[in-house]
Amino acid sequence: MRISVFSAHKYERDHLERARKIAGLAASFDYYEVSLTSKTVSLAETASAVCVFVNDILDDSILEKLNLYGCKAILLRCAGYNNVDMVSAKKLGFFVANVPSYSPESVAEYAVGLIQTLNRKIFLAHDRVRMGNFLLDGLLGICLKGKTVGIVGTGRIGMCFARIMNGFGCRLLAYDPYQNNDFLRYGTYTNLDNLLAESDIISLHCPLFEGTTHIINKNTLHKMKTGAILVNVSRGGLVDTEATINSLKEKHLGGFAADVYEREGLVFYLDHSTDIIADDALMLLTTFPNVIITGHQAFFTEEALAEITKTTVDNAICFFQKSNCANNLVVQNAIPPQDAKPAPTKF
C-alpha cells in the first residue's frame, strides 16, 4: 500500500511521518516535490492513493489515468477542493477526503498581519532601516479603531477574523449568502454593494467556485471607497488581477495584500530566484509600494501542519479500512462546487 504525495515539501514530510507513526497507518508515503499534472501523474502508477495540495490538478483526464492505475483515493491536504473534478471523481468511484478545518485562527491572524504590514508600511520601513534610512516620509498609516471592515464570507476563518478586528475596535460589516448568527455579536450583515461602498478594509474569506470567481472585478472595485485596502487570503481566483492593477494605477484602490494569486499554480511553492518569471501581472504587482504578495502561507503554522497531517492520515486509514469518513466529500455530495447555489438571501 503506497500513497504518492505530490507537492511535498520537507516541512510536511516530517509532520506526515510523525502522524503516520502515531496513527499506525500501514501504507507508506512516496514524496514528490513536483505537483500533480498530466506530465507527472505516472509517478502514481503503483499507488493506491494520491495525497495532494491546492495547486495539484485533478481534472477528468488525470482522474481517468489514476483510475486506470488502480489508484482510487484522493487525500487533500487542504480544505478547498476547487482543483478536483468532483463529478468525474464520483463517476469513477474515487474516495475523496479533505481537511475541512485546520487552525482557521492561523489564516485569520495572517490576514490581520498583512493589513497592519501594509497599512503601517512595516515592510517598507524594514527595508529602509536596513539601508540606514530612518526617514518617516511615505510611512504614514491609519489607526484601525473606528474604521469599517467588510468581511466577505463569515465561515470559520471569516469568524476568527471578525473576532480579532472587533478587538481592534473596528465597525464590522459582512456579506455571506448563508448568515451566521454568531457574527451578530461583532457586526451586521449587509449586501455586497453596501459592504464595498462603506468599508475602509475589505477581506475575502469565501470559497472559490463559479459564482465567486472574480467577485472582485472592475465593477466591484469601482464600488469601493477611494483608498480602501483589499485583502485576499482565500483563493486567487476571487480577484481579477488585471482590474486590480488598473484600480491601483488609477489610485482608486488604496492597497492590496494577497497571500494567493489566480495563476499561482505556475509560480508558488518553488524557488524561481534564478529564473525569469513570465507572469507580467504578478511581477508588476511586486513593484507597487502599496501591494504585498506572499506565497500562499497564511495557513503555515505548527498548529495547522499538525492538524492537516493528522486528519490526512486519519482519512487514509478510513480509505484503507473502508470505514466511515466524516471528511468524505463524495458521501457529503459536496459536488460540484462550481454549481453550488447560494441559499436565498434577504439582500
Ligand code: NAD
Ligand atoms: P468556510 O466554508 O468555513 O466558510 C466560507 C464562507 O463563505 C461560508 O460561510 C459561506 O457561506 C461563505 N460564502 C459562500 N459563498 C459566498 C459568496 N458568494 N459571498 C460571500 N460568502 C460566501 O471556509 P473557511 O474555512 O472559512 O475558509 C475560507 C476560504 O479560505 C477557503 O475556501 C479557502 O479557499 C481559503 N483558505 C486559504 C488558506 C491560505 O493559506 N491562504 C488556508 C485555508 C483556507
